[in-house]
Each structure stands twice: as structure tokens, then as C-alpha cells.
Amino acid sequence: MEQSSMNSGEFPAGLRVLVVDDDVTTLKIIERMSVRCHYCVTTCSEATAALKILRERKGCFDVVLSDVHMPDMDGYKLLEHVGLEMDLPVIMMSVDDRTSTVMKGIRHGACDYFIKPVRLEELRNIWQHVARKFLNESKEHDNSSSREDNDRNNISSAAGATKGIVKEQKKRSNLKDEEDVELENDDPSTSKKPRVVWSVELHQQFVSAVNQLGLDKAVPKKILELMNVPGLTRENVASHLQKFRLYLKRLSGVAQQQNEMLNTVPGTIESKLAAAERYIQTVAASGYVSPETLAALHAELLGHPVTNIVPTVDRTTLMQAFEQEPKHSGADDHDVASGQPLAKYPSNIVNNFPQSILKVDNSSLGYGAWPPSDTLGSVSRGSLGVPNNNMVIDILQHHQKHQHQQKQQKSPIHDQNQSINVQPSCLVVPAQSSDTFQEVKSVASVNKDCSFSRNAIIDYSQQSQKSNISSSTSQYLGRDTKSTSISPLMSSFSVGSSNSNIQQIQNSTSTFGAARPLPSLLPMTFRQVPYDIKSSDSLDQVCLRNPRFVGKGNHISSFENEIESSASDFSHMKVFVACNGNTVKEEPKEEPNFIRYSNVNHPVLYNYPSHDHSSAST
């Protein structure tokens, strides 16, 4: 996929939107709103034309907004086509707010469903669907490759969605060549950082530091100080901490599920084991246990000194702890109720890491083994100074016994052989950064106030017409209950005087100019030319070049260079610049069924009569 808008300066500005609706009024309004949101918008009033555009310019759009009911093609069909062929997020729109219709949209794969009239606020949020889809795809892509790729390519970046998404995309395109993947941390501005290997020892130090500080108070800086590891940066610690917290949270969620499965006597060892068992169930759900691991288990159980196999064990389980889901479903997947939470793991991660304090109710958590808190009555924090390894080994062993009793022969190791996928030397990279960017916002939210009571009462009392309205007229309780951005009816509205918009457009357009490659889409604007007919004439010839433009008075004004150089010329023309700044002006006279999108690939200079700079659009 070519450069997406997410690489441009300030996502979601520059988001490339295709709007399809047979209703021209709505089309124009949404177009205007999109421009206000600094999107690059293309409008289309026919579904067939829209598909054509999408096919011709694959990779030129980020999201599609489509009406449900259209004359030439059902919106759902378009939705399916887009999903199949281009795999873009599609948002449906309609006046129809019936649950069944919305459900149908969801079933056909719509990312979201807007009830008309669409509001600006709703439009501002559509970028999340792009981000989400993108991140889901990169995760899938990663999971299909080897595990090692997973570790490397899924970086943990706790930065805002913008930068993280950018990095993700870069990685995604580099998926095959695994060389130049970098471990990104909180600070994405640093380009290349040495990869941090969270070895067992390192993690142990980390855990003990966290233990010391207390999970609630564990801040990366202090952890870093306590750990006192040269070369470790605060960012490394921070990202690792996030993963850790998430893992704990996941564990505690799982633990509640498994409470009934395990009767734990609150003795130290018992509860340790039980908790550990839960842990292992979540972690090694599919029986990912290397032979070394199990050997170590045995060794440990028998009281033998821990060999250097143990680190492998720990690393394994750590790795698994950080993995999202057991992709290779092991033998006893069904036994593990944690399959569910594991799978849900990525989707639960909140976008803004630094702000989110995961509520790990862990007053008594022993961090050594990361057991869930609620069942550990007697396990006090810090008392599990037992090295992680031991606990893990216990866990593993316990798990093995439970899980593979029926299959157990001489040693449980044999059963696991085929499902082993541990590379001892692999790096425990705090896992997928993609996790961190999932928006938690609900996806298929019907963005309409459900407070409407359409029990159909029309208030006709205000009307003064010659109404012999019989009671057969159905009634409708109007939109009074709508809780949109209601401004007082008497408020003095501003008729076109918001300077701030200009500034925003100026800033964003310059960004666009810098970042975006030229042959991409162009926003459509509808604009009459009340003033200068002259300039419209001169522009007509350019429009004629592309016979697709229908209507008179089309203007294509290119953006990047000209805007900078002749900013003044644009001001009076009321050419507002969005995205790459090619705007198509039309006088909407004839029938609305034309495609409005231009395909100018190179800037064209126009001679606008010079005007004042007052309302410069750049």
C-alpha cells in the first residue's frame, strides 16, 4: 500500500475519505465537514462510480462513507465489494435507524453506522476505524509469519496513535526484511535504538524493582534507578512496565474465571501453585513448553539446583506472557478458559498508555510469579522473593500435570514436542506495540441518540395550513429529544466569521503539501463563483482536459507550489484548500449524477486576478 495519509504530518488530518451518497445535499454537507476536519475528501453520487474510483486508485483512500439506500447499487453491496477488493473501512450512513438495518450493516462488515444527519463530531471520529483496521491487519500479518518476526516486528511504542501508526506502517511494509526493525519506545523521535533484550535476569530485576516500589507507585524512572542497569533507558522500562501491567490485568481477569476451577487452600505453597497454575494456564495455553522447560520443571521439583535451562523457561513463559494469543492452538486449548481472554488481549488495550492506569487489584500481589491477587491471601508482596524461575517451573510442572494427565507417558515432554515453538535465543521484546493502539471506543456505535422516541406523534399544532389532517396520519415525536450540539435557538450565530479555521487550514495544507505525493485524490468542493467570472473562464480550459468533470465553471486549482507563491490569488476565489488542494468547483445545475473528482496529476498555474490577502487560504 502506498503512502497512506497516516504518514503525513498530523494524522488524522489528511485522511482520505471517499463519500458516496445519491443525495447531493448530504454529499455537499459531508464534504464541507470533511474539509473542516482537514480530510482529503472525494465525493461521488453513484455507487458504481465510486467502485470504479476505488478500483482505479487503490491505496488512495483510507476510509469510505457510503449511504445505505442508493438507486444504482445497494449500499451493502458496495460495502461488500469494498471489503473484499480493497479492504477499506466502510462507514454506512442512513436516515434509517432501525436496529435491523444497522445490524445488517454490521453483518456486512461496516465499521460504523451513522444516522443522518451526520454531525461534524461524528465525522471527526472516523479516523479510529482506519487506525484500528490498520493495526489489526498488521497484527494478522505478523502472526502469520514466524514467531521471531512477531517479536521483532511488533514493537512497543507507547506514543500517541499518530507516530505509532506511522511506525507500524513502516514495519508492515518491511515485514519481509526483518533487518531494519527497531524497537521503539516511548520516544518515537529517536530513530534507531539498540534493541533491548529483556532477559530473565533483567526482568527479574525489573520485577523486584517494581515489588520494591509497589505496583501503584512504580514509575519508570524509579524503576530504572532501582534496576541500575547501564544502557537501559527510561523508555525501555516504561514500555516494559506497560506490558507488565497489561499482563497482570489479563491475569487477574483470567483468575476470576478460573477461581471455581481450582480449589485453593490458602496455604503458601498451595496458593502459589494454584495461582501459578492459573498463570500458566493463561500463558502456556497451548502447551508451549519446550523440552528444556519441562526438564527444568522436573529438576526444580526434585529440588535440584536450577540449571541454566531455567532462563529459557522463564524467557519462554515471559514471551508467552507477552504474546497475544496462542496462535498454534495446542492440545488442550479447550481446557484453558484463558483462551478467551488471551484472544481478547489485544483488543483490550487502551490507546493512551501513559494515562491509563490498569487497575490491577493487587494489594497482595506477589510479583515474582504474577499471580492474581484475590486468591492469594497469604502471599504477601515481596515474600515471593522466590526467583521467578522457580515459580514458573512450579507452574509449568503443575500445569503439565493437570493438563496432560491423560496423555502423559513417561514424561510430559514428549507430548509437547510437536507444539514447541520456542527459540531459546529469542528476544523477549515487550510485545506488540500494535496492542497499544487499539482504540477502545466502540466500533459499531450507532451514532444517533437513541433517546428518540419514535412512537410517532407529529405535532401539527404549529401548522397553519389547510389541514384536514385526519388521525390516520401517523405521528412522530420530532427531534426535540435529540441531544446534539444544541445551541440556544436565539443565540447569535456567526455568519461566516471564524478566523481560526483559516489558520488551521493554512497549517494543515502546508503540511499536506510537504508530505503528500501528488497523484492522489483531491477533495471536491462545491462552490459557486459569485465574483470573478473571468477566472472561471480561464480555468474552464483546464477542466475540459478531463472530460469527467461535468458542469460548468469547474475549477481545478492546484495546490502546493501555487498556493505558496500566489496565496493572494486564492483568497478571493474562496478556494479552500484541503489535502492536496485540488478543488473542483461546480455550479450545481444539472442532474446530480456525476462523479466529482479530478485527476490532475500536476500542478497547474492559474492567473487569478490578484486580491487581497485577507482570507488567504494557505
Place this chain on the structure above:
Amino acid sequence: MLGFGADLLWADMNRLLAFLFHQGVLDEQFLQLQQLQDHTSPNFVSEVVNIYFHESEKLLNNLRSLLMEREFSDYKKIEIHLNQFIGSSSSIGAKRVTSVCIAFRAASEQDNRAGCLRALEMLEHEYCYLKNKLHELFQIEQQRALAAGVRYPMQHQ
């Protein structure tokens, strides 16, 4: 500083708008439209509304010709038109027109031809009323803009 005339016109405009809101002819969606208007598109509202009028008249004509057919039975088509009408009317904040459309649609869903005809009449009435009022509004606005515009050159003199 607005000219004297412009002030009066501004007040007129506000008054008219307030009246329309009070009557339920317009709703807050219309305000959203106005907020979308700015320096870069100073005529946005009037443009959109003109598009709306243009489209609506076509729709109304279609609806009337459909319902007037001797052998009318195609309620589906009516509903398609109405959907579009509802969409566009609600998008510009034409509350009463939208309400009537929805009633119309309900009658159509019940295959109630008489009800549809009544609703169509009402719809046409509402639509005309809206159109007149909005034209009035735009006229005032134009005059106000002119009055305000005239002011500026004087200041320099």
C-alpha cells in the same frame, strides 16, 4: 462597525431565524450548517440550501407523478424517494419537512394511498413555506452584507 442599515438587517435576520426555530421549521442542524460556513466558503449555507431546493423539487415532482398514476402500486419507489428527501431535509435542518416526510413514509409502508396523498400535500405545503422563509433569510443576509460592505469604503474617506 456595521452600518446603520446593516444593524437593522442583522436584527431582522436574527429575528427571522429565531422565529423559524421556534416554529420548528428549522432545527440545530441548520446551525451546524452555519458553523460550517466561514471565510473559505462564505456562501456555503446558501449553496447547500439551493442544492437542496433543486433536488427537493425534483423529488416532489416524482412523488406527485407517482401518486397520481392511475395504477399506482409502487410504494417502494415512493419510499426510495422519501428516504432521500428525509436525508437531505434532515441534513439541512428542515425539521418540519422531515417530520412530514417521515409520516409520509409511514403511510407508504402501510400502502395507504390516501394517506400518502394527504402527506404529499402537506409536504408540498411545508416545503413551500420553508423555501419562502429561507429565501427571505438569504435576502436579508445579502442586504446586510451589502450594507456592511458599503460601509467600509466610507471609512477610508
